[in-house]
Structures are given as C-alpha cells and as structure tokens.
Amino acid sequence: MRKTLKYLVxxxxxxxxxxxxxPDLPGCTSAGKSRDEIESNIIEAITLHLEIMQDEGLPIPQPNSDSQMVVIT
Structure with missing residues (x-):
C-alpha cells in the first residue's frame, strides 16, 4: 500500500x-478544455506517472513544492 502524498499542481x-x-514530478503534465476536465486529467496523469515510476523501480519524489499568492499594490 502506497502512503498518501500531496503534490502541488x-x-x-x-x-x-x-x-x-x-513541479515535483518533472514531465507530469496534462491539458483540457475546462477547469473541471483538467482537474480530472491531472489526477489521472499523476497516478499513471507514479505507477510507471514504481514499475521501473525509480524512487518516488517526495512533495517539496509550495505556493503562495502575492499581492502587489
């Protein structure tokens, strides 16, 4: 059982x-016509990306990225 990971999208x-x-999974990208579609697509892309890494015996990157909104006046 894989531990729960929380990645920045x-x-x-x-x-x-x-x-x-x-950012923490180089090459893991997706596109869609609507925000709802892309939210679903990127979850699928992350899941597949991690499965491929695991199948290839590659280390799973730990989430390190963070974000912050900055207000400029």
Whole structure:
C-alpha cells in the first residue's frame, strides 16, 4: 500500500483551455478544455506517472513544492 502524498499542481489558462503541471514530478503534465476536465486529467496523469515510476523501480519524489499568492499594490 502506497502512503498518501500531496503534490502541488499548477493550473494555467491558455487560449485553448487549461494546462496543468506538477513541479515535483518533472514531465507530469496534462491539458483540457475546462477547469473541471483538467482537474480530472491531472489526477489521472499523476497516478499513471507514479505507477510507471514504481514499475521501473525509480524512487518516488517526495512533495517539496509550495505556493503562495502575492499581492502587489
């Protein structure tokens, strides 16, 4: 049983919809036409990414990224 991990996901709006990536999992990205779609897609992408890493015997990166909103006046 895998322990619970909590990864930061960055969502970006684009001209075509949305993109998402996980800073702690290089190469783990996804895209979708709506925010709801991309939220579902990135969870699937993270799950698959971790399964592939595990199958290949690679170490699973620990979540290290954090975020903060900064207000500029």
């Amino acid at each position: 960055v969502y970006e709006k684009s001209a075509d919809g949305f993109g998402a990536y996980v």
